Amino acid sequence: MTEITEVPSPFCGIGTDDLAIHIDGVSLKVTANGCAVNSPAFELPIVDTAPRVAGQAVDLATAVAKAAELLRNTQQPVIGGCATDVNGMRALLALADKVGAVADTGNFNIARRNLLAMQDAGWMNTTLAEIKNRCDLLLIIGTVPEGFAPRFFERYLWTEDAMYLSDTSVREVIYLGKTPCGDASTSPSGKKAQALACADAELPDVVAVLSALIKKQPLQAQSVGGITVDDLQAVAEKLRTAKYSVVLWGAGTLAYDHAELTVQTICNIVKDINLQGTRCSGFPLGGKEGDQTANQVCGWTTGYPARVNFAKGYPEYDPFLYDSHTMLTNGEADALLWVQAFNANAKPPLTELPSIILGRSGMSFDKEPDVFIPVGTPGIDHAGHAYRLDNVVAIRLKKLRDSGLPSTAEVLHAIEQAL
Amino acid sequence: MLIKLTGGTVYDPASGIDGQQQDIFIQDGRIVDAPTDGRPVDKEYDLRGKVVMSGAIDMHTHIGGGKGNIARTLLPEDHRADPVHRTQLTRSGTGHAMPSTYVAGYRYAEMGYTACFEPAVLPVNARQAHMEMGDTPIVDKGGYVMLGSDDFLLRMLTANKDQKAINDYVAWTLNAAKGIGIKVVNAGGINAFKFNQRKLDLDEQNSHYAVTPRQILQTLAKAVLELGITHPLHVHGCNLGVPGNVDTTLNTIQGVEGLPMHLTHIQFHSYGTEGDFKFSSGAAQIAEAINNNKNITADVGQILFGQTVTASGDNMRQHANHRFASPNKWVCMDIECDAGCGVVPFKYKDQNFVNALQWAIGLEIFLLVEDPWRIFLTTDHPNGAPFTSYPHLIRLLMDRSFRNDMLATIHPEAQKMTTLASIEREYTLNEIAIMTRAGAARIIGLKDRGALSAGNWADITVYTENADRQAMFSKPDYVFKDGELVVQNGEVVKVTWGTTHIVKPDYDLSIEKDLKPYFDKYLTMKLGNFKISDDEISEDGRGSLTAHPLRGVA
Ligand SMILES: [Zn+2]
Numbered sequence: 002m003t004e005i006t007e008v009p010s011p012f013c014g015i016g017t018d019d020l021a022i023h024i025d026g027v028s029l030k031v032t033a034n035g036c037a038v039n040s041p042a043f044e045l046p047i048v049d050t051a052p053r054v055a056g057q058a059v060d061l062a063t064a065v066a067k068a069a070e071l072l073r074n075t076q077q078p079v080i081g082g083c084a085t086d087v088n089g090m091r092a093l094l095a096l097a098d099k100v101g102a103v104a105d106t107g108n109f110n111i112a113r114r115n116l117l118a119m120q121d122a123g124w125m126n127t128t129l130a131e132i133k134n135r136c137d138l139l140l141i142i143g144t145v146p147e148g149f150a151p152r153f154f155e156r157y158l159w160t161e162d163a164m165y166l167s168d169t170s171v172r173e174v175i176y177l178g179k180t181p182c183g184d185a186s187t188s189p190s191g192k193k194a195q196a197l198a199c200a201d202a203e204l205p206d207v208v209a210v211l212s213a214l215i216k217k218q219p220l221q222a223q224s225v226g227g228i229t230v231d232d233l234q235a236v237a238e239k240l241r242t243a244k245y246s247v248v249l250w251g252a253g254t255l256a257y258d259h260a261e262l263t264v265q266t267i268c269n270i271v272k273d274i275n276l277q278g279t280r281c282s283g284f285p286l287g288g289k290e291g292d293q294t295a296n297q298v299c300g301w302t303t304g305y306p307a308r309v310n311f312a313k314g315y316p317e318y319d320p321f322l323y324d325s326h327t328m329l330t331n332g333e334a335d336a337l338l339w340v341q342a343f344n345a346n347a348k349p350p351l352t353e354l355p356s357i358i359l360g361r362s363g364m365s366f367d368k369e370p371d372v373f374i375p376v377g378t379p380g381i382d383h384a385g386h387a388y389r390l391d392n393v394v395a396i397r398l399k400k401l402r403d404s405g406l407p408s409t410a411e412v413l414h415a416i417e418q419a420l
Numbered sequence: 421m422l423i424k425l426t427g428g429t430v431y432d433p434a435s436g437i438d439g440q441q442q443d444i445f446i447q448d449g450r451i452v453d454a455p456t457d458g459r460p461v462d463k464e465y466d467l468r469g470k471v472v473m474s475g476a477i478d479m480h481t482h483i484g485g486g487k488g489n490i491a492r493t494l495l496p497e498d499h500r501a502d503p504v505h506r507t508q509l510t511r512s513g514t515g516h517a518m519p520s521t522y523v524a525g526y527r528y529a530e531m532g533y534t535a536c537f538e539p540a541v542l543p544v545n546a547r548q549a550h551m552e553m554g555d556t557p558i559v560d561k562g563g564y565v566m567l568g569s570d571d572f573l574l575r576m577l578t579a580n581k582d583q584k585a586i587n588d589y590v591a592w593t594l595n596a597a598k599g600i601g602i603k604v605v606n607a608g609g610i611n612a613f614k615f616n617q618r619k620l621d622l623d624e625q626n627s628h629y630a631v632t633p634r635q636i637l638q639t640l641a642k643a644v645l646e647l648g649i650t651h652p653l654h655v656h657g658c659n660l661g662v663p664g665n666v667d668t669t670l671n672t673i674q675g676v677e678g679l680p681m682h683l684t685h686i687q688f689h690s691y692g693t694e695g696d697f698k699f700s701s702g703a704a705q706i707a708e709a710i711n712n713n714k715n716i717t718a719d720v721g722q723i724l725f726g727q728t729v730t731a732s733g734d735n736m737r738q739h740a741n742h743r744f745a746s747p748n749k750w751v752c753m754d755i756e757c758d759a760g761c762g763v764v765p766f767k768y769k770d771q772n773f774v775n776a777l778q779w780a781i782g783l784e785i786f787l788l789v790e791d792p793w794r795i796f797l798t799t800d801h802p803n804g805a806p807f808t809s810y811p812h813l814i815r816l817l818m819d820r821s822f823r824n825d826m827l828a829t830i831h832p833e834a835q836k837m838t839t840l841a842s843i844e845r846e847y848t849l850n851e852i853a854i855m856t857r858a859g860a861a862r863i864i865g866l867k868d869r870g871a872l873s874a875g876n877w878a879d880i881t882v883y884t885e886n887a888d889r890q891a892m893f894s895k896p897d898y899v900f901k902d903g904e905l906v907v908q909n910g911e912v913v914k915v916t917w918g919t920t921h922i923v924k925p926d927y928d929l930s931i932e933k934d935l936k937p938y939f940d941k942y943l944t945m946k947l948g949n950f951k952i953s954d955d956e957i958s959e960d961g962r963g964s965l966t967a968h969p970l971r972g973v974a
Contacts, residue, residue, distance in 0.1 A: 095511070099506075116493070119494065120495075122749045123751045123763075128753070244616070282754055300489040300492050301521045303513060306493055318496050386547060386956075397952075
């Protein structure tokens with residue numbers, strides 16, 4: 002029995018790295034600083050270690066050979082999921098390049114809301130340590146950070162110290178769109194967050210009105226989405242008078258068509274405040290289980306975020322056309338390789354096509370894939386690197402136990418070699 | 421295997437060889453003396469009539485790190501115009517302004533470059549820089565670690581910590597982030613921007629810390645010197661791009677009081693305020709100051725016309741420059757109480773007065789600085805232009821009539837504001853070899869690179885002599901990396917993986933007594949998780965670390 006401290010988590014996205022974990026053989030127990038996301042993810046027991054071909058247990062070499070056979074003469078394979086560490090993603094892209102596949106990260110349709118806004122107009126953003134030390138006003142638009150990462154407020158807002166705030170409980174928190182869930186957003190001195198709630202469908206209009214107020218444009222409306230314009234005017238004033246406000250949004254919960262326009266409006270609010278002589282930064286909340294890692298590695302390997310097609314022998318990027326789910330549904334693909342090394346509960350897309358799954362041990366399927374290879378989880382079964390949600394910090398994941406499970410990278414390299 | 425390169429015309433300034441016909445022998449990756457024991461030559465290359473230099477070294481090029489990936493993500497349209505096919509040997513990717521890492525490595529090698537140095541490694545983003553450089557094939561790499569706007573240093577300065585404590589912190593950071601030098605970007609300015617200061621002059625105080633850029637530069641330059649780091653403090657000055665900043669730059673040179681200092685992309689810091697457009701060349705003053713101050717080195721950061729993207733740690737100045745963004749989109753970031761970054765696409769136009777004069781100013785500096793050992797050929801890739809434009813730039817330097825032909829095509833008012841037409845100097849092949857090889861290796865502190873004498877690693881580039889220098893430098897006949905033939909006729913024939921160059925200055929471990937509580941209290945990462953371990957560089961089986969000696973140590 003050993004205990005490892007300062008363990009970084011690839012699961013929560015916010016780069017928690019103060020976990021203490023007891024290790025007994027291959028079973029893990031989070032003994033300090035766990036949360037509803039991290040503890041179950043670390044503690045999930047290993048169920049299966051043997052690869053399967055057509056449901057029958059086989060050795061790794063047999064599974065790899067079968068995977069290579071299924072990919073060998075394909076015209077347009079798709080590689081989905083892409084939930085792995087940096088080395089796993091490197092290997093995934095090497096294989097995609099070789100077989101002419103689409104590589105498409107699992108949550109791309111969510112990330113796309115940000116990417117389209119960013120690629121159209123750019124943004125001014127900040128990172129977690131700046132929030133921790135500078136943020137005196139946090140405006141949360143259309144999301145609930147404590148739902149995404151239970152320790153968000155504890156780790157980054159209600160800290161004992163901040164370099165530029167004498168008392169962190171003076172930070173002001175405003176929810177626009179959603180209401181807080183529980184008391185995580187309540188300051189240590191008991192000050193509750195202000196909530197200006199509206200229906201999701203109204204959020205684009207609410208954000209547009211806030212943007213107009215920031216730009217000092219005349220408005221006829223008295224209220225929007227059930228929120229008074231006066232209340233929004235007060236938010237605008239607070240943004241203008243804060244020292245370092247942060248406008249946080251979560252693309253994942255902007256679940257409506259053309260949400261990228263809302264993101265862009267939010268980003269423009271941030272830019273406008275800066276142009277009016279006050280500092281203000283955006284903060285896109287989102288990206289866990291390898292989302293940022295996939296986009297970062299694909300970014301430097303191909304020049305594009307992780308929805309690219311190598312079919313022509315070079316990477317092509319199209320945020321809509323190369324949606325692997327749509328391609329499977331529309332009969333545009335002829336094989337599926339799906340990688341999910343973090344989450345045993347995730348489900349691959351259902352398809353009649355030849356399918357190869359690299360998944361976390363314990364994964365269950367509605368339809369047994371042609372090949373299933375249980376792989377190690379980065380940060381538990383092998384060392385690796387994963388990006389935090391703010392994209393700047395790559396955390397060094399530790400190996401906690403000897404499970405014998407191969408890494409995603411090892412398996413994908415082997416498949417590439419066997420082609 | 422013994423390789424013989426026979427009869428080439430060798431330019432090896434490190435050994436004082438200026439265009440002499442010589443044979444070169446290679447064994448086990450290194451250059452060796454001509455064998456005297458009658459060993460047979462396994463492979464011979466007939467290089468008669470060819471020009472032989474060591475592999476070129478780009479001492480300032482943004483090839484790895486977060487802001488580069490932001491630049492890539494921001495500009496899919498730029499990549500679409502330059503797709504790069506996969507081959508039997510090489511990976512696919514994309515090129516132009518901010519190429520994918522594989523393409524960057526191949527294209528550098530295909531131009532005869534064998535080492536590239538990323539000049540803006542944020543300590544907190546150093547892992548990413550190393551991972552990107554780790555995916556950059558063939559060339560060696562290394563990075564300069566950015567300090568000067570990090571809150572820890574500014575707190576030390578405010579608390580009047582002594583120079584030794586600063587030195588310990590600098591050395592600790594350099595070891596943790598695995599760099600070969602220390603860089604300062606707009607000293608203290610990135611930090612001041614977080615406090616809503618929109619400009620910061622050399623003697624202006626940070627509104628929170630009451631520390632000036634001059635103080636930061638002096639302190640860090642001293643730290644670099646006292647730690648024995650060969651590469652002088654690498655300085656991106658204050659007021660980048662601001663008309664009149666020539667005075668700031670001259671002050672910066674005086675202010676460092678004789679300590680070694682490298683001024684990077686100095687073209688962007690050499691602007692006066694004369695003329696109808698209140699924008700003029702300060703190149704003559706800058707060149708004179710460099711000529712007179714032997715402690716100063718500089719790279720130019722030449723701009724060349726066309727689309728590119730600027731990616732800088734200087735988010736204060738990048739924010740101010742966002743109104744020139746073309747296409748109109750840009751990113752600024754504040755980063756982790758460490759630094760920041762700004763990414764702004766630019767299209768430099770020859771018919772734009774300012775751009776045209778920037779072009780002329782860069783060339784004036786190249787031609788007016790007398791000592792080629794103290795001026796380096798860069799475009800500050802991709803900020804002034806993509807690195808693929810180097811052969812064109814070399815022709816501008818080596819061929820006066822070509823230069824004057826180009827000059828005649830730029831904005832007419834800019835032509836009137838430059839002395840370029842009257843400058844007769846043409847760079848020689850030996851001078852090009854100094855500024856892109858021997859001088860670069862010397863200023864970075866690379867042992868056994870950038871020279872062709874026995875004992876050096878066999879990084880060698882062979883060109884066919886051609887009066888059209890652009891053609892000549894675009895397509896080497898052969899490039900050897902560590903003795904292996906990697907490029908033939910301007911195309912990659914073998915993919916190898918270069919090493920990562922670092923220095924490891926000593927420090928007093930007790931600095932961690934101050935750092936650990938600071939990390940725990942204010943940062944978002946544990947101290948132990950911040951430090952990059954050696955195996956992170958080497959565990960993929962391709963990467964390696966090469967530590968270079970400190971000054972005063974054999
Ligand atoms: Zn630069």
